[in-house]
Amino acid sequence: MLTKNLSRKANIPLGELSGRITSVLIQICILLLFIWKCIRQGNTWHGEIMNKSKDGIHYRVDAVIIPMKDERGNITSYISLKTLIADERKTGR
Numbered sequence: 001m002l003t004k005n006l007s008r009k010a011n012i013p014l015g016e017l018s019g020r021i022t023s024v025l026i027q028i029c030i031l032l033l034f035i036w037k038c039i040r041q042g043n044t045w046h047g048e049i050m051n052k053s054k055d056g057i058h059y060r061v062d063a064v065i066i067p068m069k070d071e072r073g074n075i076t077s078y079i080s081l082k083t084l085i086a087d088e089r090k091t092g093r
Contacts, residue, residue, distance in 0.1 A: 039067050039078060048085065060085040 038045045045065045052058050061082040067075045 035065065039065050040075070042067050042069065042073070042075060049082075 035045050035047075044067070045063075047063055049061050049063050050058060051061055062085055063083075064081045066079045066081070068077045068079060070076050
């Protein structure tokens with residue numbers, strides 16, 4: 001039902017939309033698996049993420065995920081730091 005509504009609103013044929021959704025979901029899963037593997041090995045992950053606010057505005061954040069370790073080197077938790085990236089087109093940089 002959601003896909004049919006999205007197809008109608010986006011004016012994209014249902015078959016084409018399903019392929020796009022599958023492709024995007026696969027890309028997201030691959031990225032999440034890569035990040036998870038990186039931090040589970042005790043490494044810090046750093047990257048740029050495109051996000052979307054509740055009101056539909058897209059914005060970019062610089063993100064870092066740092067595994068926290070105990071005195072024996074075991075990962076006990078993770079810390080995530082995010083910084084909003086200014087849109088260079090608006091700032092003229």
